[in-house]
Amino acid sequence: MSALSVIYALVFYLATAILIIGLVRKIMQYANTPAPLKIPTTPAPVTTSGVVMRMASEVVLFASLFKSNKWIWIFGWMFHFALLLILLRHLRYFTDPVWFWVTLIQPFGKYAAFAMVAGLGGLWARRVLVERVRYVTAPSDHLMLALLIGIALSGISMKFVTHTDIVAVKQFFLGLMYFDWQPLPTDPALLVHLALVALLMIVFPISKLLHAPGIFFSPTRNQVDNPREKRHLAPWAAKLDAESGN
Amino acid sequence: MADFETPELKEIPVIPKIKEGTMAHSKPYVAKAEFQEPLGYPGELVENWEEKAIEKLGELKGKYRSLQVYLDACVKCGACTDKCHYFLGTSDPKNMPVARQDLLRKVYRRYYTFAGKYFPKLVGAIDLTKDVLDEWYSYFHQCSQCRRCSVYCPYGIDTAEISMAAREIMDSIGVGQKYCNEILGKVFKIGNNLGLPQPALADTLEGLEEEVEDDTGVPIKFPLDVKGADILLVTPSADFFAEPHVDGLIGYAKVFHEAGASWTMSSYASEAGNFGMFIGSYENMRRAARRIRKAAQDLGVKRIVFGECGHAWRVAYSFLNTLAGPFDFLDPNYPVPQHICEYTYDLIQQGKLKFDPSENDHMTVTFHDSCNVARATRMGDKPGGQLEIPRAIIKTVCNNYHDMAPDTIGEATFCCGGGGGLLTDDLMEIRVKGALPRMQAYKEVIDEFGVTNIAAICAICKSQFSKVLPYYGFGMTDIVSLHQLVSEAIILSDAPADDDEDDE
Numbered sequence: 246m247s248a249l250s251v252i253y254a255l256v257f258y259l260a261t262a263i264l265i266i267g268l269v270r271k272i273m274q275y276a277n278t279p280a281p282l283k284i285p286t287t288p289a290p291v292t293t294s295g296v297v298m299r300m301a302s303e304v305v306l307f308a309s310l311f312k313s314n315k316w317i318w319i320f321g322w323m324f325h326f327a328l329l330l331i332l333l334r335h336l337r338y339f340t341d342p343v344w345f346w347v348t349l350i351q352p353f354g355k356y357a358a359f360a361m362v363a364g365l366g367g368l369w370a371r372r373v374l375v376e377r378v379r380y381v382t383a384p385s386d387h388l389m390l391a392l393l394i395g396i397a398l399s400g401i402s403m404k405f406v407t408h409t410d411i412v413a414v415k416q417f418f419l420g421l422m423y424f425d426w427q428p429l430p431t432d433p434a435l436l437v438h439l440a441l442v443a444l445l446m447i448v449f450p451i452s453k454l455l456h457a458p459g460i461f462f463s464p465t466r467n468q469v470d471n472p473r474e475k476r477h478l479a480p481w482a483a484k485l486d487a488e489s490g491n
Numbered sequence: 492m493a494d495f496e497t498p499e500l501k502e503i504p505v506i507p508k509i510k511e512g513t514m515a516h517s518k519p520y521v522a523k524a525e526f527q528e529p530l531g532y533p534g535e536l537v538e539n540w541e542e543k544a545i546e547k548l549g550e551l552k553g554k555y556r557s558l559q560v561y562l563d564a565c566v567k568c569g570a571c572t573d574k575c576h577y578f579l580g581t582s583d584p585k586n587m588p589v590a591r592q593d594l595l596r597k598v599y600r601r602y603y604t605f606a607g608k609y610f611p612k613l614v615g616a617i618d619l620t621k622d623v624l625d626e627w628y629s630y631f632h633q634c635s636q637c638r639r640c641s642v643y644c645p646y647g648i649d650t651a652e653i654s655m656a657a658r659e660i661m662d663s664i665g666v667g668q669k670y671c672n673e674i675l676g677k678v679f680k681i682g683n684n685l686g687l688p689q690p691a692l693a694d695t696l697e698g699l700e701e702e703v704e705d706d707t708g709v710p711i712k713f714p715l716d717v718k719g720a721d722i723l724l725v726t727p728s729a730d731f732f733a734e735p736h737v738d739g740l741i742g743y744a745k746v747f748h749e750a751g752a753s754w755t756m757s758s759y760a761s762e763a764g765n766f767g768m769f770i771g772s773y774e775n776m777r778r779a780a781r782r783i784r785k786a787a788q789d790l791g792v793k794r795i796v797f798g799e800c801g802h803a804w805r806v807a808y809s810f811l812n813t814l815a816g817p818f819d820f821l822d823p824n825y826p827v828p829q830h831i832c833e834y835t836y837d838l839i840q841q842g843k844l845k846f847d848p849s850e851n852d853h854m855t856v857t858f859h860d861s862c863n864v865a866r867a868t869r870m871g872d873k874p875g876g877q878l879e880i881p882r883a884i885i886k887t888v889c890n891n892y893h894d895m896a897p898d899t900i901g902e903a904t905f906c907c908g909g910g911g912g913l914l915t916d917d918l919m920e921i922r923v924k925g926a927l928p929r930m931q932a933y934k935e936v937i938d939e940f941g942v943t944n945i946a947a948i949c950a951i952c953k954s955q956f957s958k959v960l961p962y963y964g965f966g967m968t969d970i971v972s973l974h975q976l977v978s979e980a981i982i983l984s985d986a987p988a989d990d991d992e993d994d995e
């Protein structure tokens with residue numbers, strides 16, 4: 246076991262802990278904060294199943310974004326769905342035997358990285374070229390794109406340029422999962438790739454990536470439009486009622 | 492006319508290039524102590540205001556999930572940047588919804604997030620300073636809380652929620668807006684935004700009765716404080732004499748008359764509007780809303796119906812049950828509350844009203860969806876009823892109707908430019924400029940279909956349009972109340988027989 250392997254092992258434990266604890270805390274915060282008023286953006290569904298459909302169309306199709314801006318939609322959708330495919334494909338490094346459906350998507354997942362880079366590139370171009378978007382961009386917004394593109398490019402280079410010993414990589418991660426540490430191959434592309442991924446995991450709960458859990462808690466999207474039918478009352482507002490005697 | 496230029500109406504709408512700071516000077520009058528204190532706010536900027544403001548922000552984000560989630564979730568995608576009428580009309584980049592949110596978000600990040608505490612430059616986090624406060628005061632009073640941006644944001648981020656919170660924070664440290672706070676004070680003291688006391692109101696309504704009887708030959712009543720009536724009508728106080736609002740009120744009265752309904756207004760709750768929403772104050776909004784509950788109980792009515800007003804309908808439809816419910820003492824066969832359009836539409840469906848739409852033949856009408864009605868409420872049972880029902884009524888009472896461009900109506904509707912507590916003379920410039928997209932769309936249907944009038948169901952829209960239409964070269968009286976059209980066309984069954992022939 247080299248020192249490097251130990252460092253990477255520790256970094257991944259830490260990153261995983263930060264990601265999970267950070268996200269759980271944020272999700273708890275969102276879940277525990279009341280939404281005192283009914284504010285769905287209407288026309289809105291009047292039933293819970295309608296809300297599930299609405300949310301699904303937002304999460305899967307980015308329906309509001311589609312209405313809003315076709316360029317951002319195309320680039321954003323391409324990036325997110327490529328990323329999803331890639332993440333699912335990566336399950337093969339964490340499962341033994343590899344689940345059968347993960348094997349199925351493998352051929353597509355390989356090329357999804359290019360779609361991911363293209364999508365991110367498009368978004369970055371807009372950030373620089375469209376003055377309105379440039380105006381609202383902070384340095385962290387550029388860095389986030391750089392980080393994601395860095396992850397994608399280092400991944401691509403391992404797949405298509407200098408091959409990495411993926412069997413050993415898998416041993417390393419299974420080793421982490423079962424607390425039976427194994428050495429990590431040391432080619433630079435892999436080390437860069439993994440370092441960036443760890444960084445992404447660490448910044449996730451403290452950055453705008455919170456839009457991922459956030460959308461599920463967005464009252465304008467997740468509320469049923471039934472204020473007349475059903476009285477909606479937050480606990481802190483109920484106290485006001487109690488104080489005024491009704 | 493004024494010390495600013497009215498924007499030019501183009502052949503087709505264009506997204507302007509940004510021009511920084513063009514509206515930084517726009518600020519409404521600050522409320523004096525006499526208008527702050529009755530609402531429970533300090534009379535002037537408190538000493539340790541930075542601390543207090545940050546504390547209030549913390550409190551609010553703990554009370555409103557919308558605020559907490561929206562401060563975190565924005566990815567700066569830019570999808571909302573060209574959706575706000577105030578940006579389109581002023582080119583000021585701080586009027587882009589995301590930039591408006593950022594005014595508060597930057598401070599939130601600085602004090603409440605890890606990244607902002609330790610890497611402020613990186614994530615654009617800033618300290619709360621007097622300059623920042625000034626910017627808040629300026630730009631959070633250039634948002635009409637119309638929610639157009641929330642339609643287009645991939646996460647539904649609603650800048651109105653942010654503006655409301657920012658105004659509540661400013662109020663809590665003693666920097667309130669005179670217009671809103673003075674008006675709320677009048678509601679608490681007298682019962683309506685205009686500060687019209689009971690005797691004056693009774694007088695006005697009596698005058699209306701005479702006028703309408705002269706006009707129609709029918710003794711149409713405008714009842715006030717009638718105990719035991721079935722229906723309590725709560726309408727914006729502008730309906731009592733502003734033009735064209737009052738023609739709408741006459742329309743409601745004719746509809747009630749034809750339906751043979753027993754109805755009344757209340758002097759205690761003589762205001763449908765609830766400016767508590769504009770200033771983001773749950774407590775003040777609740778206090779105003781509970782006057783309606785009390786009036787309904789005191790008068791012993793069975794139903795509550797609201798007159799034409801956009802944000803009033805939002806507070807009524809979406810919040811009234813929450814703020815002042817439960818309404819289990821009212822007739823459970825009707826939704827509480829109902830909109831006057833729902834009421835009229837139901838009667839039309841039942842065939843209880845007769846119309847002669849040719850009475851409106853001198854007009855070709857289009858309909859302005861008021862932002863709060865379109866994007867924050869419903870009418871009827873089905874989603875979208877708030878868009879269909881008013882149009883169905885207009886088409887019943889008018890022969891000539893044309894919609895404006897689809898991306899300017901319905902859920903995509905543009906605010907009139909005067910909503911959200913901006914309907915005050917000290918904000919005339921932003922009101923005129925913010926009306927640009929609506930004026931643009933109106934011009935297009937004038938050119939294409941020969942439209943002559945624009946109907947609305949909101950007291951603010953009506954006042955705003957009669958003020959800004961002339962700036963764009965249109966007639967001040969182009970704006971009509973929806974129930975004014977109803978009023979013109981309705982056939983009163985007990986009208987004297989010869990009356991109709993008079994006009995021929």
Ligand code: SF4
Pocket residue numbers: 564565566567568569570571572588589643644645646647648
């Ligand atoms: S559309 Fe939503 S996520 Fe995108 S910049 Fe605007 S507020 Fe932020």
Ligand code: SF4
Pocket residue numbers: 574575576577586587588591633634635636637638639640641649650651906
């Ligand atoms: S709510 Fe309306 S006025 Fe306010 S930022 Fe959004 S679009 Fe502009």
